[in-house]
Amino acid sequence: MGSDIRSIARKYLLDQVIVSVRNKVDTPVPSGVSGAGLSSKGKKASGLPGSKARFVFVVDDRALRVVSALVPLSVLQENGVTIVERLELAREPLPDVHAIYVLSGSPQSVRALCAESAAQYRRFHVFFLDPLPESIFSQIQKADAKLVKKIATLVELNLNVLVHSTHFISLGIPGGSIPAMYGGIASVAADTAQEQSRRLLSVCVLLAAAHTWTVRIDINSSHAKLVGAKFLQARTELMKKPATGGTTSYSAGCSRYPNATLLVLDRAADLVSMLVHEFSYEAMAYDLIPLRLEHPLGVYFRLPDDENNPSSPKSKSLTTGASRASPSATDLSKRDVRFGDEDNDKVMLRVRDMHIAEGVQVVNDEFRHFLDTNAAAKMRMQMGKVSSPDGNSKSDSSAGIKELTAAVRSLPEYADLIKRHAMHVNCFEQCFAAFKSRHLDATARIEQELSTGNDGADHRIHSTTMMKALEQILSSGILDDEAKMRIVLLALAVSRGNGGGCSVPSLLYFSHFSDTYNINEMLSQCAFREQSCFRTIKGFVKVLQSYKVGTCAVSRPKSALKWRRARKEARKKVESRRKLDESIDRPPFELSRYVPPLGEIILRCVDKTLPAEMYPEIKASSNSGTEGSCAAALLPIDPAPSVLSSLTDKKPVQRADSVLLVYIAGGASLSELRTVRELGAMRPSVSIVLATDLLLPPRYFLQACAAVEDGALASRIAERPCYSPDV
Known part of the structure; x- marks a missing residue:
């Protein structure tokens, strides 16, 4: 695995959850239980290297978002997970199988855990994303005695963030924390800052040891000052905690970067970037077409009825001005395609930051290349060219066994790429249609x-x-x-001088x-x-x-x-800012001249020219605490033995020698995320990561602003996960 934040967090999750439970359990697969790689005759099946254990993986909604952002469900299946179940749904009892629970730690999830039947599974291995307050932890202690006796693992992971990519982390706070931060209630804003700083610290200790972090804040933001102060306070408390007996400090084992900087910014410092139309492909799709942003497994686009058929002769765009309301059903259908799949969609990685006028040609070129190289596609084209005298198609008799075998093996890839291509074509066409109609x-x-x-x-x-x-x-x-x-x-924002950053x-x-x-x-x-x-x-x-x-x-x-x-x-x-834009090699489109000031702030911070009077470094008021292990904070209940050494790459990997974590309290725009990715490619010596409460397309930003004025709307947004299209 690599040394970027997503690889580190993925390794941590697999280490602390799957591998730690595997070390406790080596269970033969019971008869009658089926799954990927399972034997139906009750024989032992191989999961992870050297393991014969198989598990049921139970999650609530929040945990499903966190886990799926880090680890594709197929990877969990390959690593011993038989099936992924939802906590709130009825499940078939499997009394001979061990179950891994990954839960958010919310009162609702804890009550559901305590209501589980002790006969549901053989053993319960429970992991919480958040530290549990004493009041909630006492509910587990008071649960059914038979259930408590079967809880073999009880661990706090302290990893309640959505690590979407190498350069982007979302804290996943509904409304981007805007209603809580700017609603005018000091206690609510303080509680929000406490939660933001706690989640930030959990990310920081994965990247570098806690004591190595330098914290800088926007001097003009009262909320940035609050978050920075609470971050330092939490870090001091973390470093004072002694290492749990016999447990190796995880932060000491995964300190990838000797130099680490946390820059805390405020969304209110630049509202211009949240409102200007962005014409890169990904930003336009989020802004203008009906993507399913609220689904726990990621962002999805629903194809028209005829697009799910791989044999469809051509892609048709949806009706211009189609409703932007997402489907209410949470289950996915065959028509739903993952939009922005970081692990599988190579075309998306190429075109997401391109201007839409350039991205269309790239999508078509990639598809032609696939048709020329994929065995199933070539076989299908050959079959389409050969016709009998009566007009009926027939197979090419000259196709050899090797070609047929290669074509069969390529069929899954063929079907998946056809669907992804249909999705991209539909998205581009809808973006162009929206550009014209609006x-x-x-x-x-x-x-x-x-x-x-x-x-x-x-x-x-x-x-x-x-x-x-x-x-x-x-x-x-x-x-x-x-x-x-x-x-x-x-x-209004321009008239007040908003959006200048460290420039103008x-x-x-x-x-x-x-x-x-x-x-x-x-x-x-x-x-x-x-x-x-x-x-x-x-x-x-x-x-x-x-x-x-x-x-x-x-x-x-x-x-x-x-x-x-x-x-x-x-x-x-x-x-100077225009020259910065030109150095990133962006196309000179007249309607895309605006550059988010975040880019200049990041470059100045990397080059150590960021004005100290505007973005000063802050330090804890007391440094009496000595450096201690982060394991106690990450796993304060019953930490599993660390097996990090078994997962460490044997060969040294060339990587950046420092990390810059830029946190924008109150949400970020798609244009800012694009800027961070471009700067990350420009400066490979520094790992640049954007963290924010939520990625906010303009529609959701305006919704969050309305919630600042409307308390009832703010409550409805807070009760729903991340995006709330129907509040």
């Missing part, structure tokens, strides 16, 4: 001028010209309510746009169809006001001479 050319042009302060010819936009353009598009009647809101809120905000900020822009006048031009739009705008204003807007990069001097100098300096910094 008039995104006009919308994006306004957004680019607002966010950069320049037009397509790189000429500075005057505030009066910008106001006329805003009035024209908002009163034209071609935009829906969501598009109008995004433009109005974007203009839009040049419109220096053209007295804040004096010219009147949000009430703009709202009168919108004529919203839904009154709920005003709730979203009020929530957005609260988020905007929570941050010291305009002070992070430049202040507004009263002197005209100083003002001109500040504007001149701003133009130099904008040019």
Whole structure:
């Protein structure tokens, strides 16, 4: 396995769960139990190397999301798991089989565990993603005595995060924590910061020893200060805990990086990036087409009825303007295809960050290459070319046994790739259709001028010209309510100097746009169809006001001479950001000129030029604690013996010598994730990882802003897992 965060977390999960239970159990497969690689006659079956144990894997909804993000279910099956069961569903008793429970530690899951019948399985090996409070742990102690006697393992993993890829980690907090952070209730914001810092620490100790982490924060963010302080407090408590008897410190064994930096940022510092339309393939798909974001196994796209048939002659796009509501059913059908499969979809890895105009050609070229190289595809094409005189197709008699055998072996790959290709073709066609039907050319042009302060010819936009353009598009009647809101809120953020990062905000900020822009006048031009739009705008204003807007990069001097100098300096910094964009080798599309300021923040941090007065390093108030083992914090109940040494790569792997974990409290945008991946490729000497509460497409960001103003909506969002399309 590699040294990136996903490989490390995957190894940790397999080590602490599958392998530790395997070391305790070596059970023959009972007769009558079937599964991948199982013998139906009760013989011992081989699972992991040297193991003959087979298990039932029981998870709740949260654990299923965490495990599936790290380990494909097929890998679990290959490693001794017979079947994966849902905790909340009725299950067939298997009294001769050991069961592995991975649960979130929520009160509902603990009550369901305590309600299990002792005769359900032979032994119960229970792992919790979160540390258990004493009140919840006491419920397990008070459970049925027969059940407690059968609990052979009880471990806290402290790994309640979704590790989606090499460069991205989601804490999986519904609404991206926005309603809790900016709702105006100090105790709720403090509890949220506590949970954020605890989950961040669990990620940090996987990457490097706790004491090696340098913590920097955005000085203008009160919430970033709170998260940083609680992180240091939790780290100090962790280092004070002694190692559990006989247990090797896991952090000492997996400290991949000698240099580690945690940079804590606030979503409110840059709201512009959450609103601007992004035209890379993945971002457009999340923003414009009906993906199933809420499914626990990942993101899925549902093909039209005729797309599930591999023999379908061509792909047809869905109806333009199709409903964006996801299907209510949680079960997957044959028409559902995984979107953004990190492990299996190589085409997606190539095109996800490409501009949509370039990605289409790559998808078609990859498909042609597959048809030319896959044995089943070539055999199918040969069969289609050979026809009898009466017009009926028949097999090519010249096909040899070797060709037929290769074709049969390639059939699963053929069917899977046909479905993935149909998915990509449908997604691209729907994105193009949405671009046309929603008039995104006009919308994006306004957004680019607002966010950069320049037009397509790189000429500075005057505030009066910008106001006329805003009035024209908002009163034209071609935009829906969501598009109008995004433009109005974007203009409001720009007028306040938001989105500058360590550089500068839009040049419109220096053209007295804040004096010219009147949000009430703009709202009168919108004529919203839904009154709920005003709730979203009020929530957005609260988020905007929570941050010291305009002070992070430049202040507004009263002197005209100083003002001109500040504007001149701003133009130099904008040019510097443009050069950054060009160094990443992005195509020069007029409607994609905006660059998220996160990119410049990361590069300056990597190059050690990030201004210390704006992003200072913070330290714990007391360093009296000595470095201790992280095993006690990771596994405080009954830690399993560490078998990390058996999983360690024998050959040295060339890897980055430092890690930068950038945490954005309050969610991140698809454009920021793309920027992190591009910078990771530019700077291979540093492992750059983006962590955030949730990846928020614009629709869900606006929903979270509405929840800031609406407490009932905030409660409904908090009760549902991650994405809530039907709240």
